[in-house]
Structure formats: structure tokens, C-alpha cells
Amino acid sequence: MTSTATPVDNGVNTEFLLTAREALTAQPEGAQFTWRVTNTWLKGTHSRSSVRGFFGLGAEQAHRTEFQFDGDHPELFAAEDNGPTPVELLLVSLAGCLTAGVAAVAQNREIQLRSVSATLEGDMDIRGILGADPDVRNGFNRIKVTYSIDADASPEDIKALVAQSQKRSAVYDIVTNPTNVVVEVD
């Protein structure tokens, strides 16, 4: 641990986030966001998703650019492995959410981060998705996330940082709690 006069800078604009919190508390309709993805089947288990526009702050918004993602199954499943499996992408989503939270909370608590990395493991019994045993669930039995963090803070403060990130994480909430999904055919 070092003591320094340099202001803590993790690259997160927490002043903006605190202002947004106040503004959206006063005008909660601006806080209603809709995130959107389109997906197109290509062949077999290979499909492509695009992310560009979303709705928020009462208006249509857009990312700077369109982001595209291919998903597929691996060769092990007699597929072409043109992209990660959907369950791996879910781990990517969880990782990005928790790590962004670690950076934001660290900034708010004036903890300078030097490095943050995480390993995520999702255990799954694939007899579920294969329909081999109705008592086996389709999804993960459990997910284990292990962080390794180098920061100007005590081990206890680093643990508290990660715990607070979990508490505010959208994806952690979606994965650990039931979320209503409606599927329709046009």
C-alpha cells in the first residue's frame, strides 16, 4: 500500500453517476430503459446477433457503432464452432458486469485499482439440454467467479468492493433471481 497525493483515477466518472442518480430519482420515467438485440439464424447452431439501438432517458439512443456477435456450438457437438456457446457468452456478460462494478465502486470509495482479473467457471450437466434426464436442469448447477485484484486497499476493503459490485450488478441479479421471459412467434 502506498500513500500518495495523486487523485484516484480508475477511469469511471462517478460524479456523473451520482448526478444521474439524483436526476432520475426526481424524474423516474427517464430511468426506464429498453435494451435490444436482433438475432439471425445462419446455419445449424450458428447465429449472429447485432446490438446498436436502445431506449433510455425518454428517447431512442444508439451505440457509437453496431456490435455483432456470432454464436455456435463446438466441434465436440458436431457443430462448426463459429463462436462461443451461449452459456459461455452468459459468463462473459456476468464478468463484464461485475468488473465494471468493481471499477465504479472503487472510484466511489477512492480506491486506486492497479489490476483486476477474474476467472469464471460454470458447471453444467449436459444431460439436461440433451433431454436425457428430466431431473437434470438445463442451465448451470453453479457459477464460480474468482477475482484477483491489485489495489491500494486492504484485503478486507477489496472483498467489500467485490461484494458491493455484486449487490449493484444487473447481470448478477438476473442470473441469481428469476426473470420473466416472454417468447412469441410473429
Next chain:
Amino acid sequence: MTSTATPVDNGVNTEFLLTAREALTAQPEGAQFTWRVTNTWLKGTHSRSSVRGFFGLGAEQAHRTEFQFDGDHPELFAAEDNGPTPVELLLVSLAGCLTAGVAAVAQNREIQLRSVSATLEGDMDIRGILGADPDVRNGFNRIKVTYSIDADASPEDIKALVAQSQKRSAVYDIVTNPTNVVVEVD
């Protein structure tokens, strides 16, 4: 709808999947998979995830290549928008899973697909993640998935196809039901 002697081909090897189901019913230890992702913080809310190795069929396995994904927050949140938000990536994950399922089930039911596309919308009140109101959840209030499918089948059979994909989907299960997530700091 057309009647044709051409065998149905959606690019999914269902024979392999049915053989795998039998084999893993006999040897359930081979069905224990662990999917892995590593994530590294770059700056602010920007992090990068990598997907390569996984464990399954009793041995260490690997994708043909490493897949990398950047995640970030949009400029609207005073961030740099170097990638989709984690919640958008979760929608990508769900889309890829359901669409792969549609193709696999269609193959198994001998339904020729011509085109499959989906739009996913996730509604979220961002007062949750901002900590503005403890009664607002962090994650999606609900997800709506709308499929548009052109196939050699009746509208009823197409709806049944999508319903069966939901029933066997790993990500649909993870999102709609609680999944245990353990987060540790090394």
C-alpha cells in the same frame, strides 16, 4: 408449404445428438461440463473477456480459436462505449441459445427452416443499479423475445418448435430460474 423429396437439412447433426444422449445416459460422468471465461479490466467500465478452453466428456477441450469480447458502458453513462453493455450481451446469449434450439428441434422434427430471426427486448429501471431506490431490482423487469420464422410447417408447428427450444434451452433456464453464483477474491 411445399412438398418435396429433398431431405430436411438445417445444418444440425441430430443423429450425433441422439447418439450422444444415449452414450451420456450410460456414462453420466462424461456429461459433466465446465465452461470457462477469463476477464481482464482495462479502464473504467471497459473490460475484455476471453473464451477458449472448457472441460467435457471427461477431458480438457478447446474451441478452434480464442474468442474475445469487449464490454463497456455507453457514452450516455459518461463511458467510452468500447463494447455492448453486459445486459445486452446477456440478451445475445439468450438469443443464440434459443435460435440454436429452434434449428436443432426443427431438424429432429423434419421441418425445413428457410429463415429465422428474433428481436429481444429487455426492460430495466436503471434506478436499481444506480442505488436510487432499494425497491427497484437491478436486472431486467422482463425480457420479450419475438421470433419470425419461415419454414415448411404450419403456424402451430412453428409455435411448438419454439416452445420446445425454450424447454431445452440452457440460457432460458438460467435466466428464468435462480442460479447459484459464488464470488470469491483470491
